Amino acid sequence: MARQALTLALLAALGCGDDSPAECPPQPNPGCASDAECCASPPCANRCVRSDALVLSLECAPPIGAGEPGAPCTTGDECAHGLCLVTGRCAAPCGDHADCATDERCRRAWVDGDAARRATLCVPRSSLPPVTTDVLGPGARLTLGSAPLGAHHVLLPRCGVLPELLTLDGASRLYDVDALGTDAPPTSPVFAPDPGPITVALPSGLDGVDPAAEHVATFDQPVTMDRLVFAPGAGSRIDIDLFLVGVADLEDATFDPLRAMLTSAGASLGEVRVHPIGGPEAERLAILESERGAIPELPELFALGAGLPPSVPVFAVRQIDLFLGLAGAIPAALPVPGAPSAGVVIGVDTAGDMLGIVLAHEVGHALGLFHLVEADGTQREPLADTPVCPIDADADGDGLLEPDECDGAGATNPLFWSIERAGTTLTPDQASIVRRSPIVL
Ligand SMILES: [Zn+2]
Structure with a gap:
């Protein structure tokens, strides 16, 4: 998250609602739910297709266009079911997960970018093939199985549970929601929004965490989680999918700080694919209000990303209450686009004028970078080569480590908690974390 000079920045909690990450009972489509209601066994003359483009009701009728689910599209008329995701691929409606292929899930997703509306559709479960998938739980303590060095474990809570991650233990305590203070700073491979998908990157730093050790996540209630494990990235290119929600296209110069930051990490900014989103259903998301410190509409906004190829989804809105920008989590569940923590939002x-550096900062979070130090001196970041500004540097004693109090001690790093003096150069250890993100191509 980026604030200029406010208090300790915490990620906003994410609500569940009907856009819960993985398994909430999908909201029924008006009309038919899926092809199964229109035809007992293929080949079928009728499918469950769009009947009214305005309210997005469905009916059993012959296919509308030639595009089968997964085919590229720009409008619904090109698709057999009349449904084109805002991310540009045809999709089929569903009533539950049984209607979808094993590498898909049934969830609320957005179609028709210029007049975006939502339907319950089969969408790809992830943008990359996971190396492992399994189900953990039910239980309040879940043991993460083994995974390749540097892998990202994405934990997707099933419907109806709003779990809060309390602790994560490996060979040592890695995350402790009660000890995020200066007395017992946890070294964290995860910063979990509450509730939502959780991405655990192991090891979190370049050493110090044994990825082969048994890792146990403790939640505040019994949960069942789908775990998808993604191998670390092996390339150097990072693509962006930019969603314009009630805003005009961004100037290319907005991407300069991100370009420079990725270059400093030995990576490069690849394609920037732009998705203009219009219509009243989506435009109400252009101004994000907070409720008790949380932004309850973020899951709906992040659902725009369903069906994307591997990338960092960036949602550009007009205004965000309290924040200049937010990452869904650290690291974000980037290989599972459409999930509530998959991407970043910028206001x-x-x-x-700070938009470019806000974008770079938030993308850094999404890729797995923590603040060097929080405003109050808390340190969650496990890297050895990042400058540390000690709480003793708080010369005016106001409890905040201001940028001018951390001169030469991290104030110009793009991941300093305040972006007032942020530059664009990452340290070698930060660079290694960036390049390890599964979506680096
Ligand atoms: Zn931040």
């Missing part, structure tokens, strides 16, 4: 009007 174009709120960030103003």
